[in-house]
Amino acid sequence: xxxxxxxxxxxxxxxxxxxxxxxxxxxxxxxxxxxxxxxxxxxxxxxxxxxxxxxxxxxxxxxxxxxxxxxxxxxxxxxxxxxxxxxxxxxxxxxxxxxxxxxxxxxxxxxxxxxxxxxxxxxxxxxxxxxxxxxxxxxxxxxxxxxxxxxxxxxxxxxxxxxxxxxxxxxxxxxxxxxxxxxxxxxxxxxxxxxxxxxxxxxxxxxxxxxxxxxxxxxxxxxxxxxxxxxxxxxxxxxxxxxxxxxxxxxxxxxxxxxxxxxxxxxxxxxxxxxxxxxxxxxxxxxxxxxxxxxxxxxxxxxxxxxxxxxxxxxxxxxxxxxxxxxxxxxxxxxxxxxxxxxxxxxxxxxxxxxxxxxxxxxxxxxxxxxxxxxxxxxxxxxxxxxxxxxxxxxxxxxxxxxxxxxxxxxxxxxxxxxxxxxxxxxxxxxxxxxxxxxxxxxxxxxxxxxxxxxxxxxxxxxxxxxxxxxxxxxxxxxxxxxxxxxxxxxxxxxxxxxxxxxxxxxxxxxxxxxxxxxxxxxxxxxxxxxxxxxxxxxxxxxxxxxxxxxxxxxxxxxxxxxxxxxxxxxxxxxxxxxxxxxxxxxxxxxxxxxxxxxxxxxxxxxxxxxxxxxxxxxxxxxxxxxxxxxxxxxxxxxxxxxxxxxxxxxxxxxxxxxx
Numbered sequence: 001x002x003x004x005x006x007x008x009x010x011x012x013x014x015x016x017x018x019x020x021x022x023x024x025x026x027x028x029x030x031x032x033x034x035x036x037x038x039x040x041x042x043x044x045x046x047x048x049x050x051x052x053x054x055x056x057x058x059x060x061x062x063x064x065x066x067x068x069x070x071x072x073x074x075x076x077x078x079x080x081x082x083x084x085x086x087x088x089x090x091x092x093x094x095x096x097x098x099x100x101x102x103x104x105x106x107x108x109x110x111x112x113x114x115x116x117x118x119x120x121x122x123x124x125x126x127x128x129x130x131x132x133x134x135x136x137x138x139x140x141x142x143x144x145x146x147x148x149x150x151x152x153x154x155x156x157x158x159x160x161x162x163x164x165x166x167x168x169x170x171x172x173x174x175x176x177x178x179x180x181x182x183x184x185x186x187x188x189x190x191x192x193x194x195x196x197x198x199x200x201x202x203x204x205x206x207x208x209x210x211x212x213x214x215x216x217x218x219x220x221x222x223x224x225x226x227x228x229x230x231x232x233x234x235x236x237x238x239x240x241x242x243x244x245x246x247x248x249x250x251x252x253x254x255x256x257x258x259x260x261x262x263x264x265x266x267x268x269x270x271x272x273x274x275x276x277x278x279x280x281x282x283x284x285x286x287x288x289x290x291x292x293x294x295x296x297x298x299x300x301x302x303x304x305x306x307x308x309x310x311x312x313x314x315x316x317x318x319x320x321x322x323x324x325x326x327x328x329x330x331x332x333x334x335x336x337x338x339x340x341x342x343x344x345x346x347x348x349x350x351x352x353x354x355x356x357x358x359x360x361x362x363x364x365x366x367x368x369x370x371x372x373x374x375x376x377x378x379x380x381x382x383x384x385x386x387x388x389x390x391x392x393x394x395x396x397x398x399x400x401x402x403x404x405x406x407x408x409x410x411x412x413x414x415x416x417x418x419x420x421x422x423x424x425x426x427x428x429x430x431x432x433x434x435x436x437x438x439x440x441x442x443x444x445x446x447x448x449x450x451x452x453x454x455x456x457x458x459x460x461x462x463x464x465x466x467x468x469x470x471x472x473x474x475x476x477x478x479x480x481x482x483x484x485x486x487x488x489x490x491x492x493x494x495x496x497x498x499x500x501x502x503x504x505x506x507x508x509x510x511x512x513x514x515x516x517x518x519x520x521x522x523x524x525x526x527x528x529x530x531x532x533x534x535x536x537x538x539x540x541x542x543x544x545x546x547x548x549x550x551x552x553x554x555x556x557x558x559x560x561x562x563x564x565x566x567x568x569x570x571x572x573x574x575x576x577x578x579x580x581x582x583x584x585x586x587x588x589x590x591x592x593x594x595x596x597x598x599x600x601x602x603x604x605x606x607x608x609x610x611x612x613x614x615x616x617x618x619x620x621x622x623x624x625x626x627x628x629x630x631x632x633x634x635x636x637x638x639x640x641x642x643x644x645x646x647x648x649x650x651x652x653x654x655x656x657x658x659x660x
Contacts (some may be wrong), residue, residue, distance in 0.1 A: 008094070008199060008219045014059050015215075015316055019324035020053035026328025027052045031269060034571045037416065046122045047115040054112065056327040058105030059181075060211070060320060065154060066174040070238075075217065075231040076608050080163035088164070088227045091216055093315020095170055096158035098212075099151045102177060106148035113140035143180040150177035178204050183517045190593030192256045194350035197516050198370035199253040206245035207326075210282075211319045213238055218312035219307055228305065231465060235287075236310040243283050250279065252370070257334045275329060278322040285315045348514065349425045356589045357430060362419030369416040372523055376413040380406055383451060386458035401540075405449025412442045416523065425519060426585055427594070428577065432600035436607035438523055440495070443530030444538070444615070452478065452541035483612055484544040486538055489551070493559045496533035499525060500604070510578040533559070538615055549619060556615055567605025571598050640660030 027049060042048070072088040072095065081083050084092060106625045111126040117138055118125065154173035161167055182201045198428035221228045232294050254272045288311070345353050351367065390397050414420060415437040423430040452474060459471035468476075477483060485491065503509050503522070534541060537552050547555070558592035576582070576593045583593070 007222060011215075011313065011316070012060075012064060013218070015320040016057040018317055018320040019056035019327070022321045022324025022515050023052035023056045023327040024049045026271060026325065027331055028179050029328075030331075035160055043115040044121045047112050050122070051109065051112045051116060052324075052331055053329050054109055056107070056324050057427055058102050058325055059208070059327065060183075061101035061105065062151070062174070062178060063098075063208045063212035063323075064215050064547065065095045065151070065158070065212070066171070066178070067214070067216045068092065068095035068098060068206050069154075069167060069171040069174050070209060070213060071216035071220070071231065071235075073164070073167040073475070075213075075234045076220070076227045076231075082163050082165065084162060084164060084167070087220055087227060087231075088167075088221070089162070090223070091160050091220070092158050092170065094216075094219070095174070096155050099155035099170075099174060101179070103148045103151035103155060104574060106144040106151060106177075108142045110141050110148075113144060115173070116140075116553050130216055139184065142592050143184045146180040150174075150180075165476075175205065178208060179517070192350055194367075194516055195370060196215070196253055196256040196350075198520075199249040199256070202245050202370060202374075203253060206242045206249065206587050207323075210242035210246060211316070211323070214312060214316060214319065218309055218316065221309050221312070224305070227467065232308070232452055239286055243279075243286065247279060247412060249281075249323075249370070259335075262335045266336050268329070268332045271325060271329045271332060275322060275325050277283050278318060278325060281318055282315060282322065285311065285318070285423075297319065327414035344584070345426070348585060350516070353423065353426055356587075356591075357419060357423045357427065362423070362430075365419040365422050366417055367422050368443065369421055371520060372416040372527075373413055376409045376416075379446075380409040383409075383449065383454065386454045389458045390454075397454065397457075401448065401450050403453065404445045408442050408445030408449060409540075411437055411445065411587060412527070425513075426587060427581075427591070427596055428582065429596045429599040429603065432603045435522075436603060437524035437528055439530040440607055443534045446531060447534040447539050447541075450540045456542075458534045478542055479544055486532055487544050489536055489545075489547065489555050492532045492536050493555060494528075496528045497562045497566070499529060500563065504577060505566075505573070510581065513578045513581050534615070538619060552619055556619070564605055566606075567603070570601030571605055573597065573601075 004619050068091040070627075072084060072091040076085060076087045076091075078088060110120060114120070114125040116123045117140070154170050154177060157173060158170040161170060179201070182204045183197060213235045217228070217232050220231055257539065258266070258272060263273055277644055343352060357359065372489055383402070386401055415434045420430060420434045420437070421481065424434045425431070434538050455474055456471060459469070459474075462469045485494075512522075536545070536547060537555055568589060576597055579593060583592075
């Protein structure tokens with residue numbers, strides 16, 4: 001495979017400068033109004049125009065890093081021994097460079113952010129002493145610090161990776177490097193910031209993967225990669241879903257920030273329309289690629305490759321301009337921003353809460369969670385698609401497993417999007433009910449659904465000599481070293497039970513509860529730690545470790561008492577956990593925080609009873625089936641050798657009797 005390093009670098013920097021020029025142009029149009037609204041002195045052109053230019057250069061570098069890491073992990077196959085092939089190795093090295101550039105841009109954006117919010121020139125704020133003095137006071141400095149840290153770790157992993165497995169570490173930290181910026185900006189303040197932030201997370205992830213993946217496949221085609229047809233087809237499937245995610249999340253985010261009537265009467269609205277038009281152009285180019293150039297790549301002709309590359313470069317240029325437009329949009333004040341005066345609850349949580357919770361309100365007051373609510377729906381649809389695929393093939397799938405999985409998805413949706421999700425951030429007792437659902441009830445039902453077994457049966461095998469596909473990826477992940485580590489009974493039980501004590505009794509909850517990101521991370525931790533624990537205990541899917549039914553019973557009885565004791569300890573706590581946070585909400589009804597916390601402790605104490613009954617029933621059923629399987633295996637072996645084992649045993653008894 002050829003190595004057009006200079007051409008790849010040229011494309012990269014051309015995209016960066018296209019985005020930077022667009023961002024600077026939009027910033028120039030709105031800089032004066034932004035300064036007027038904030039009342040901050042002009043920090044100078046170096047900050048005013050350098051900050052958006054550096055931001056878009058860094059974001060394009062982040063897209064290159066993420067897309068190249070995904071390319072190495074999924075778009076081209078590794079060698080048979082697990083070592084990356086030449087295309088994957090080249091992509092992961094590009095990912096390393098992209099992550100390093102992203103980290104450098106984030107570091108440089110720290111003093112620029114201080115300059116912007118203080119009005120001081122960059123020559124003053126760039127001094128280390130001044131930067132250190134204000135790093136706790138300027139939120140953007142902390143944002144860019146964590147961005148730089150995660151990006152640097154991603155760069156190190158990518159630089160030291162030679163095998164297929166470790167590429168996932170690069171992928172994970174590349175995604176993490178996008179989160180601080182996604183959780184900041186316009187979407188993190190004001191009313192509805194929960195919806196705005198969640199939609200922005202999905203929007204940034206989708207757009208970054210879309211651009212980065214395209215960059216990876218175009219540069220791979222430029223290098224005459226052997227698997228270019230396979231890589232482009234796999235990217236095409238990913239790009240299709242990216243288009244849907246970016247489009248839907250962009251519309252939701254825009255509607256939170258602006259009314260439809262302001263779309264054509266304000267600068268912010270016109271930029272939103274321009275961004276929507278750019279998205280439609282990108283979608284049209286992608287559809288044209290899918291119908292024309294991708295099909296032609298199968299012929300392995302140089303003309304088809306050249307056509308794909310040319311139109312891919314055009315699409316990349318539109319992407320870069322769109323990224324610049326997005327950065328400029330993020331620096332443009334939305335219309336009416338200076339007149340918005342949200343309530344205290346709206347400022348902290350993101351929405352109004354006017355009445356105390358009742359059973360009817362818990363059931364009827366819905367506020368859809370774009371992250372976990374969407375996850376619940378996607379999990380249900382994907383599972384049903386797998387069941388339907390088996391049904392069309394004539395294979396049976398137990399109805400009980402389907403029912404368990406769908407109930408788990410429904411309960412996940414209810415815990416995050418119903419009144420549970422609405423009142424959870426405002427009341428400790430409701431938060432604890434949602435916590436118990438997410439960690440002890442939803443995972444039990446999902447584990448009993450057997451999703452891995454369904455996937456391994458529904459997905460077609462790659463076949464001998466063909467590149468591995470999703471079925472092989474799942475099998476490799478199950479038997480990987482990280483999987484063996486996290487499914488160790490001691491580690492899984494500690495993550496499941498120990499996190500309760502650390503979070504609530506160790507002071508962590510009080511420190512993080514005001515932040516929307518913390519609620520997302522808590523929900524994710526509850527769900528994953530519970531799933532790992534119950535996968536070991538009652539899982540029907542293949543697992544890295546084989547645990548006997550007696551050992552599983554021991555794990556349950558050894559772990560759940562600690563959970564019950566946690567609930568008792570919570571009820572006996574003499575201080576209110578996160579008291580300052582809950583009092584700062586000034587809810588419009590009287591609430592005794594001590595009583596509410598005791599209710600939460602009682603819920604935690606009693607919540608283990610229902611899952612315990614389900615677990616015991618599942619273990620008894622699995623134990624009985626294990627005995628039946630063993631008995632059938634013994635009967636088949638006896639039929640083959642005419643019960644030789646029993647005959648040998650009887651002969652031994654006869655010999656012992658004769659010796660007497």
